[in-house]
Amino acid sequence: MKINGVFIDSLGVHLPEWVASAEAEGASDYARGEFAAAGLKGTHVAGDVPAADMAVLAARSAVTRSSAQLEAIDYHVHGSVYYQVPEGAYAPAYVLRELGAGEIPSLDVQQGCNSMLGGLEAAIGQVTGVAKRNNVLITTATNFSTPLINRWGDFGTSSIFSDGAVAAVVNGRGGFAEVRSLASGTLHSLEQWHRGEESLLPPDGSDRKYFNMGERSQYFVDNVMGFAELFEKFGKFDLGIINEAIVDAGLTSEEISKVISINVDKRMTEHALMRPLGIPMDRLVWEYGSSVGHAGGADIFITLEHAVRTGELVPGDHVLMTSQGPGWVCSATVLTIGELPAW
Template identity: 30%
Template sequence: MRWENVYVAGLGAYLPEQVQTAEEAVALGLYDAEESVGNGIRAVRVANDEEAPPVMAAAAARRAIDRSGHQDQDFGLLLHASIGHQGQEFWTPANYVQNETIGGRGTALEIKQGSNGGLAAVELAASYLSARPSETAALVTVADAFKPPYFDRWASDNQQVYGDGAGALVLSKRGGFARLLSTASLTDATLEPVYRGVTGWTPAPFAEGKPVDLRSRKRDYLLRHEDAYEQTINQMTVNAGQVLQEALDDADTKLADTQHFVHANIAESIATYSFYMTLGIDRATTTYDWGQDIGHCGGADQLLGLNHLVESGRVKAGDKIVTMGVGVGFMWTVAVLEIESVPSW
């Protein structure tokens, strides 16, 4: 989708101060030493008991709002994305973030699309603003804290190490430091069983009192026949290439003509194959070296990466940024942005 007059006006991030390194996790018996080498994640941020995901989201949002120059009454929409537990059962974290930030009676909704939640929310927010002439701004927040005993950040999944944190982004029709040129999304629901597994249903979260076991679910699916793994990887690769090309075409640009690429803080082996080898991305154009000290923060990775690009002074006017997400389901979203001016922050 090609967008007209939709801008990124503000970005914000919140990362807990507490750090746990991969080396410490290996020494404590929490993390396999061989996996540590292959995954390449050096450290993660760990939220304390008071840093529930919506609390972190609100902190990131306040910074993004302040940087955007928008007033609370400008916001007609808030979308909050997450993967895991949000600090309480049977409640609506999006409304908590709304009450702690912009207030008002605008629409507040929760997005559940795994690690693609942040970028999926950005595309939905752009659609909302474009469809409603009276609306000026939309706020997107993403936050997660992968805490025991429900989730084991070092062992619940393979080729993923999960860190805690939150990102926020303000979309505006009034203007901003970056223009949203295009977005594209693609869903392939035939891959939905990869993370559901084949063992049946559970009656409630944490029903067996054991941490979430994503490894077994993926293994059961990918070993169902001898070609399943290769077929799944090929299917994902084709889908990723298709959605990337669609976004680039709608932005009237080529990948070689962009200056920055922001992807998730995934295992180094996956990043190398999926982005640097298959797509020909230059690692130096990414935020991955920084992300290796953050870990995979779910759907917040892309917003955190964009925030880091700007805060670290790596962007200049005229630069084009491609950011790509993929989430269980499976869903891919790509956004292409162009820097209009370098913000003071």
Template identity: 30%
Template sequence: MRTTDLYLRGLGAFVPDAVPAASAVAEGLCPPEAPGRLDMTGAAVAGALSAPEMALRASREALARASMDPAELSLVLYADTWHQGPEGWFPQSHLQHHLGTGDALALEIRQGCNALFAGLELAAAHLAVRPAPGGALVVSSDNFGTPHMNRWTSNSSFMGDGACALVLAPGHGAVEVLSVNSMVVPELEETHRFGAPAFPPEATTDHGVVDFAAREAAFTRHLEETGAGTDLWMDVHKKMLKVVSRTMAEAGVTRADLARAAFTSLGPEDLEHRWLAVLDLPLSASTWDYGRRVGHIGAGDPFLGLRHLMDNKEVGPGDHVILGGLGSGVTVSCAVVRVLDPDDQG
């Protein structure tokens, strides 16, 4: 999707302090070999601070940076990958209430770790037909410190808490969004549910601590036994090649134009063998040095990585950054942005 006149006017973040993996090992929460195997040193931990409250803080910062009145928003999209609060209650309404967004259309996006990319596509289409002025708020937030999750063992990477908020609008901004795309290999949707009953939903049962890593490993063994695994994961690689090629072509950039890259924080093996291999980029071009310290923060990783690059002056005016994500589904997403002026957030 080639986007036109779409700017990231405000980029907000709330990432709590990271707890060292060594502390989790000492407490018996994390296997001693895990930090070295994953090349991760810790995870951001929010304690009892809820995900919607973190989202509210990140949103307020994004709106302040954008110098935008919340009442100017016509769209609010809330992305999450884990449970947000009481059953029957919607976190996007919490933002509407406390931000004062008026009658903005507010929706929750359940698209796993690539939900912010989906939010970008939806916001781009919405703003293209919505009379200016106005903007869209796209937020992601998660707190994994719940009884059914062990952030140190439940996934193939340490799970960090935090929130990321994007204020998108036409006209001007710190970053121009040039293109965004997603593709899917739905035959791999069993990856996160293999062996688990579809009903009743797990959230309604006392199922204990979820282990996505074990499910993925079991599903992989199943695919190997049936002979389908190689073909399906090759399909993922092909989709990555296609989505990267399409996104870069739409953005009008080549590999030589890319200053940096930011991806979902799934670990150096995933980065090097997937995204970086496709792009022919070194690990140092990514934001892994940041991600390995705060963990995999749901759908926010690539955009929190972009914020990290901007805050630390690692990118400047004219630099192109490619963002990529691999999520449940299995979905593959990619965006190319151009930094215009990191200080023009307003």
């Protein structure tokens, strides 16, 4: 969809302690070698700092940098990836209470690694629709520090799970970036890819099963759909979504100045994204993200914040951002950088 009059006013990031992939405890020598070949330099580990608390820290930073005061925030979208709060509790309410925000409406977007773009899509509707919200806060955070997950190997060696948080303030008045378009979709024929053979029934009282996304994915490949068909399906689907976003922005792929995608093996991004779009690899904003790790839905906005703050993005740049999540969901947005913010 073509977007008019929606802007990203500010961004806030919180990243905990950094750990180099070459020095990772729990990673095999083979995995370390594969990370090096993929260009993945490290990740961030939060330890006993909850994801929801990191979301609060990122939100405080975003609000401090925003042209709006905290009391002017009138809607909140939180993206849940992995564990946020105990079952039956509500993560957005925790974030808002800790932040000291007003008693405003909120939404929990459970789109996994697509959660920030899913949140942006919801925010666009709130700003441009009948609600006419003034300032929408979007947050997401992850903490994979649990014995139930091996961040160094549970999803192969094409990415490393990372802990961290990001927040954005979106409005209809102005900001450093204008949202030109956003496209999204759900390829539900791949829903079982991230579910595997897990039961849909409530827990039966037995010990919680080790959370291994790689095992679920392998079950799907072995029993439902082979690799070749799987990659063909989601590759074609993702490129359709991305091209829709570019066209709706009134641009061509040649006019895209920079591309920001999730933090995975650079070779995968080149073959699955950049080459099919005909965009040179030197337009991929990747170097910083290669040391951040894959922090769920936060990746692309963490990279955006860094690229704006360090001057890698400049006024006039057209930026394509894309992410994916379980389901299989994919979203893409095109931003135009209007100015460099004070921060």
